[in-house]
Amino acid sequence: MIVVENLSKRIGRVQALDGLNFSAEDGAITGLLGPNGAGKTTCLRTLFNLLAPDQGRALVDDIVVAEQPLAAKGHLGLFPDPFGLYERLTPREYIHYMAELNGVNEAIDKAVQETLALLNMEDIADRPCKGFSQGQRMKTALAQAIVHRPKNIVLDEPTRGLDVMSTRKLRSLLLELKAQGHCILFSSHVMQEVSALCDRVVVMAKGKAVAQGSPGQLCEQTGQSSLEEAFIQLIGSDEGIAA
Template structure:
């Protein structure tokens, strides 16, 4: 479980995040929905402990985020792989940095191979991989050390239709296994199909948190796009 309270972050004279608050529960997929510049990526990087907030607090499973790094996995883009390593070597190396026992890593990698259908690429060097293949390895890298809390920044960016569908299936399986999953997106369809809870963000602020049906009920709309626009434009009291 991730609890974010009054989080703010400034870069020079630019306030990127302004008093963002939300809760992401275990066994649920929580979406940070907003346009570019809404503060989604900065918020995720603060939750991951990569950036230090100016103000506010972050609790992960009831503890300060700095004490819980072992229990947080972040996927930020399709970069960061060692191209001279195979998929398996990338996954093993990353998990070993978390001081996971060898046998546990090997078991986790075997499970990830099946879950992500990586049999054809697991022992290939990652140089020249497609975006979808790289995404598989990056997700597999997280699964190799089994963090309870997963943070994904625009996870479907650059993926084709089939890769996107597989990713959705993987995230649902992880949700059913009890993981707390937070992902950022500007794609309304992703929110509608994946999310148990949605935080609408705009200009660095969290405007509202509710389920998809709850947002429809509040706005009187029948599509996420129309509900989002109405919330951002301030047509309802949030």
């Protein structure tokens, strides 16, 4: 479970986070939706202790990130944007490496093999990542995020640049992980994706959570029939949001 309490962060002249509050429950997919510049990435970085908040705190499975960063990070898996793969390693080596760094100490090969199987990657497992398609890269990135079976999985703009097939595959994987009881948090500026996947949506604008709830609740709350209209009303503009 991920909880963010009253998180504020100023970067330069911009108040990137401004008293952000939300929580993402286990066994649910939580979407962080907001236009570009709303503070989604800053929020995620704070979660990984890459940024120190000016105020407030983030908790991962009740561990305060800023106080015990290593322990907190041990409960997280990150699907980054961009992926940042090592081109000269094969997915098997890469995932193995990430598993080790994430603290898997025993039966690493087995964990790696299972992950590869889960993502249907056996055919590309022993080819260097160089020259991979976007979909293959996505799978590799996701594999490293989940190889150590973290309770919480964070995805930063996961579908950006993915083709339709890859997006579908990713969705089904996320649903599967949700079913296994993981807490899944992802940031996106793509409404459709959020509405299709999320159990809960946190709508962000200017560093604040302007609304949270299930897509249905949000419609209700704003009195709009479609989610799209609801967003526009919540954010105050439709700038930076993709349909």
